[in-house]
Amino acid sequence: MKRRLMTLVLLGALTLLSSGPLFGAAGQGITENFDHGLIDWSNSTVRAEGMHAPNEKTGQPASPEAREHYVNRAVEAARANLSSILRRLTIHGDTTGGDVMGASREVVAQVDLMFLSIPMTEKRFLTDGSVQVTLTLPLKGAFSQLILPEEIRQINPIRPLFTSETSGALPTHDAYTGLIVDARGVDVIPGLAPRVVTESGEEVYGPTVISREYAVQRGVAVYESSLARAGQGLSAGENPLMVTGIGTTEDARTDIIISSQDAARIRADVSHTTFLSQCRVVIVLDPPPDKRRK
Template identity: 30%
Template sequence: MPFRIFIPIILSFMIFPFQAQAFEGLVQTTDEGGSIAWGNGEVSVVRSVEGAAADESDQALSPMAVRKAATQARKELLDMVLSVRIDGHQTVGAFLSGDSDLAAQVRGLIQNSLFQGPGLYEEQGKVRVSERFRGPLAELVLPVTIQFQSGIPPKLSTATSQNVDMPGNAPEQVGGGNRGYTGVVVDARGLKITPALAPIIYGQDGYGAYGTFQVSRTNAAEKGVAVYAVDDDPKVLQERVGSRPLSVRALSAYGSWRTDMVISAADARLVRAIVKSGPIADGCRVVILVDRPEQPEQPKGEGDA
């Protein structure tokens, strides 16, 4: 085998394993074959090609049937994107409803989303389309009205603070530097948190501890303000938060959609201090642990008790 051919083959084996191990985090699925991976931001839909038989080769599939399946999958993909919550106030769909130009750009992006045909990466007779809440899509759906990197922590509304103890003055930052912490892990399991693109973590002191006010819009679009995970294995989370993250416990969910969390006042002061130092905010190195999605009950067979 010529040397110039041998090298690309070696490189392909070096590259693809890393891609296969991309951090997926929490994965939510739909009955229509869709899924959202809140670790890497990928939204995908897998759709069967109409008329495909189990024993039929992919080459025999009608191009028209494949095109139809792809069109249906992209429609489902768009519906999924529009249903995602930006924050506790609005979904992507609600935000885009007020801007026809942005809405058209998002539709165009989905229309040209990544396509994988039958027999390539998916099961026989299936197509897969995907987009990511990173880069171009995130740039379109993150409202410019959000005060990214303002340095001013938002304050909980006293009318809906859910009995949170709120002093009159903002809490002081504690210490200097990040004390060697490489990220933040917020354990919100048991609180029925709703994932969102721009969640806010508040302290019991009533002020934001982490959120868009601490990260740039560019970093938020490229990395996600925070990611969601169901596995608390440090080796799994290390890709996002490094080898020595600060772990804190969420005490309650906040807002009617339960997108935001409240942690203790002491934890909030520490989070503000270590995030303020730079690397954690620049890398959006925050993971929110949530419950595993409930699995639908399997119908019992005739022989089951």
């Protein structure tokens, strides 16, 4: 089990060395950058910055009351920027957070309430008297519960069909603990609810097998920028099964196509219903260029 994990880490390191800067450094995650924040797909967070500059430059230190006022105004700006980013957050295919919120006043109201308790993860007083703050919203948990598609439902644990009584042939390997999809070189867009399908469009991973409880707690998938990072993380466990993405579907660049042979390998494993329903899936992508979206 540990030997396979070490193999994945070494493969990732060798790939980084042989491929040059295309894949980025092992410490670089998958992020989507905006003018006033970013979506960190590797850590499942959204960060937004806000700034407030006083209208008058007195040259004197601001009073405690004034500083508190400036901070509050900066937080308001950060919340507005966070709202803008969340509305452009990809859920699945062309569906964004803005589409979901636009279709439900209740979701908008719940997100607004959530904004009131978002932690301030950074606060800086600049030399010109301005204040800059950063708010960080976890995509997992309450936000995912609100925004994930309704078709991802709670699934009760499934008892594996394979037992020593039902088959005389035992697995030739330790049970897999998760799935790593190597989709580097494939034009994939990260999203909150990706799917994995075969060339014929048959769903291997998606709402039909995902349990909402785990999708909310863990995220449907974690995105990483290298096999080394994917192997070191906890999401896919110590003995992950690795398959290769060969394309995306015409309707949704969030959805990854794998070969029917890889799909058969997944389904042949006695534990696949468990690790798929529990969202133990990591998708490895090429690090995107550092382009900031307006």
